[in-house]
Amino acid sequence: MNHIVNLLGLCYLIFGYAQANISGTSPPNGACLCVNARVLNVRATACGTRLARTSTGDCFTYKGNNQYCNIGSTRHHFFNFDFNGRDGWAAGQFLTIGTAAQCRRTPPPRGDCSQVEIIPRSSWRARAPRRRTAIRRPPPMLFIHHTAGAFCSDQASCSLQMRRIQNFHIDGRGWSDIAYNFLIGEDGRVYEGRGWTTVPGATRAYNSRSLAFCMLGNFQTRPPNAAAISAVRNLIACAKTRGRLANNFEMFGHRDAGCTACPVKSADWVDSSCEQILLEQMAAEMSPKFKGRIICFVTGASQGLGRSIILSIAPRLPDGSVVLLHGRNKDRLEALSGELVATYQHLSIRLVMADLSTSEHLSDIYESFEKLKASAFSRAMIIHNASEHMGLTGIKTVELDDTEKITKCLHLHLTSTIVITSRFIKHFLQCSEKTIVNISAVVANRAISTLGLYAAGKAGREIFFKTMAVEDPSLRILNFDPGVMTTHMLEDHWSNCWDDKFLTFSKKMHAEGHMFKPDDVAEKLVNCLNADSYENGATVSVKDL
Structure with a gap:
C-alpha cells in the first residue's frame, strides 16, 4: 500500500498535478494529504466545529474516511486524517496528494500559531507608525488590557475600532502608534497592533520589558465571550512557541501598574501555569x-x-x-x-x-x-x-x-x-x-x-x-x-406544518434576518x-x- 501511495503522490508531482485538489476523489487509505491553502480550518467532524488552523505545505495521513456535507448552502467533500493523534477533517478542495516523505517530515501540529487568526495591519488599514522601538530580547512580562470602549463581533466592526483607537493614540495622545502589540475581538480574531518586534506604549514604566495584549470592549461588568477567551489563550501559546516571551514570564492586569480599572489583580496571574486559567480567572473576578x-x-x-x-x-x-x-x-x-x-x-x-x-x-x-x-x-x-x-x-x-x-x-x-x-x-x-x-x-x-x-x-x-x-x-x-432561532427544530417544524400562513410568515422572518442565532x-x-x-x-x- 505504501508503494501505491508514494507512486500516486509522485505521479501528481511529475505530471504537474500537484495543485489538483482531491474533492470528488477517493484516495487510498494512508495517502499523504497536503494543504494547498494559505490558511485551512481543520474541523473536529465533517462540516463540524473548527478544531485548529493549519497552512500551506502541512501534510497529514489520510484515515480512509470521507463524507459529503453542507456548510450553509454550499456542498463540500470532507476528508478525515490524523491530526496530531486526533481526528481532523478538512474540505477536499483545499487538499492535494503528497508523498509519504512529505507526511514524515511535517512536524505534528502543536498548540501554536496555527490556531490563531491574526489580521495584519494592512487588512484593517492601519496608518504608518511615526517611529518604532525594537524589542531587544523576549520580555519577562505580559500585560492584559481592555479598551473600555465599544464591543465588536465581526472583522468589519473590529477593524473600524482598530482605526479609531489608532487615530486617538496618534492624534489625541501624541503617541507613535496604536499602543498595544495585539488586540483581540469578540469575533475570535487577533488584530495586529505593534506586532511582536516593537515595544508597546500601553503600560508606562513597564513598556520596555513587556508585551501588551488588549481585549476590544469594556469588560468591567462582564467577561469576554468564548471566542475572545479562546483567541487570547491561543495567542499566548503562540507567543511562547515563537519565543516572543521569556520562559519565566509573568502576566498582569493593567491596573497592577497603577493604571485605571483594567482587568485582573496580579495575584490571579502569578502562578506559573496561569496561561491555562488566564481568562477564566478574569471571568471569575468579574462574575x-x-x-x-x-x-x-x-x-x-x-x-x-x-x-x-x-x-x-x-x-x-x-x-x-x-x-x-x-x-x-x-x-x-x-x-x-x-x-x-x-x-x-x-x-x-x-x-x-x-x-x-x-x-x-x-x-x-x-x-x-x-x-x-x-x-x-x-x-x-x-x-x-x-x-x-x-x-x-x-x-x-x-x-x-x-x-x-x-x-x-x-x-x-x-x-x-x-x-x-x-x-x-x-x-x-x-x-x-x-x-x-x-x-x-x-x-x-x-x-x-x-x-x-x-x-x-x-x-x-x-x-x-x-x-x-x-x-x-x-x-x-x-x-x-x-x-x-434558526435551528434544526424550526426546519423540522416547516416540513410538517399545516398552517401555510404561519409557514410563509416564519420563512419570511428567516429570510430577512429577523431570527436570532443560537x-x-x-x-x-x-x-x-x-x-x-x-x-x-x-x-x-x-x-x-
Whole structure:
C-alpha cells in the first residue's frame, strides 16, 4: 500500500498535478494529504466545529474516511486524517496528494500559531507608525488590557475600532502608534497592533520589558465571550512557541501598574501555569456567579442552543468544575466533549444519553448525579434546554386525540423537567448556591398557530418554576425566552406544518434576518447569569438584553 501511495503522490508531482485538489476523489487509505491553502480550518467532524488552523505545505495521513456535507448552502467533500493523534477533517478542495516523505517530515501540529487568526495591519488599514522601538530580547512580562470602549463581533466592526483607537493614540495622545502589540475581538480574531518586534506604549514604566495584549470592549461588568477567551489563550501559546516571551514570564492586569480599572489583580496571574486559567480567572473576578467549583448540567446539549450555551459557559467555569452534558445523539455529544476536553483541560466533561420523552432512561440521569460527590462543589447549576420538536404541528390543536403522542410530548417538555430538577436539587442540596435555568419560549405567554401542545409544555414549565421560586427563595431561578432561532427544530417544524400562513410568515422572518442565532442567544444568557440581577423566578427575554 505504501508503494501505491508514494507512486500516486509522485505521479501528481511529475505530471504537474500537484495543485489538483482531491474533492470528488477517493484516495487510498494512508495517502499523504497536503494543504494547498494559505490558511485551512481543520474541523473536529465533517462540516463540524473548527478544531485548529493549519497552512500551506502541512501534510497529514489520510484515515480512509470521507463524507459529503453542507456548510450553509454550499456542498463540500470532507476528508478525515490524523491530526496530531486526533481526528481532523478538512474540505477536499483545499487538499492535494503528497508523498509519504512529505507526511514524515511535517512536524505534528502543536498548540501554536496555527490556531490563531491574526489580521495584519494592512487588512484593517492601519496608518504608518511615526517611529518604532525594537524589542531587544523576549520580555519577562505580559500585560492584559481592555479598551473600555465599544464591543465588536465581526472583522468589519473590529477593524473600524482598530482605526479609531489608532487615530486617538496618534492624534489625541501624541503617541507613535496604536499602543498595544495585539488586540483581540469578540469575533475570535487577533488584530495586529505593534506586532511582536516593537515595544508597546500601553503600560508606562513597564513598556520596555513587556508585551501588551488588549481585549476590544469594556469588560468591567462582564467577561469576554468564548471566542475572545479562546483567541487570547491561543495567542499566548503562540507567543511562547515563537519565543516572543521569556520562559519565566509573568502576566498582569493593567491596573497592577497603577493604571485605571483594567482587568485582573496580579495575584490571579502569578502562578506559573496561569496561561491555562488566564481568562477564566478574569471571568471569575468579574462574575461571582461562577466562583467556586461548579457542577453544571445542561440538557439537550448536543446541538443548537444547548451546544452554544455550553461553549459559552465553559470558559467561565473555574478549575475543577464538572460539566455534565445530556443528549440523544452519541456522535454529536462525543464530538462536543472532544472539543471541550481539547480546549478546557481544567474541566471534567461527562456525558449521559437519555430519551426524555419517556421515563425509561431517567434512571441513567439520576445515576450520573449520584456518581458525583455533592460536597466537592460549592455551586450547582442545571439548564433545562432539551426539546426534540415543537409538538404535533401537523394538525390543529382541536384535533389532538392521540394519548400516547401527547403523553410523550408533555413528558419531554414538562414531566421530565420536573422530576430531573427534583433529583438534581436533592442530590446537590448542600451546595451554597443552586441555580435553575429554564429555557422557555415565546409561546409560553403568547398563542401561536400550530404550537398549542408545545406551548402547553412550555407554559407549564414557566409557572412551575415561578411557583418553586415563591416556595423556596434560596433557589436562584431564571425563565429565559430565547426568541425565535434558526435551528434544526424550526426546519423540522416547516416540513410538517399545516398552517401555510404561519409557514410563509416564519420563512419570511428567516429570510430577512429577523431570527436570532443560537450563539448570540447563548452569549446573552450567560451574560444575564453573570449579572445575576434578574428577579427570582422571572421571565427574561433575549429581546430585552
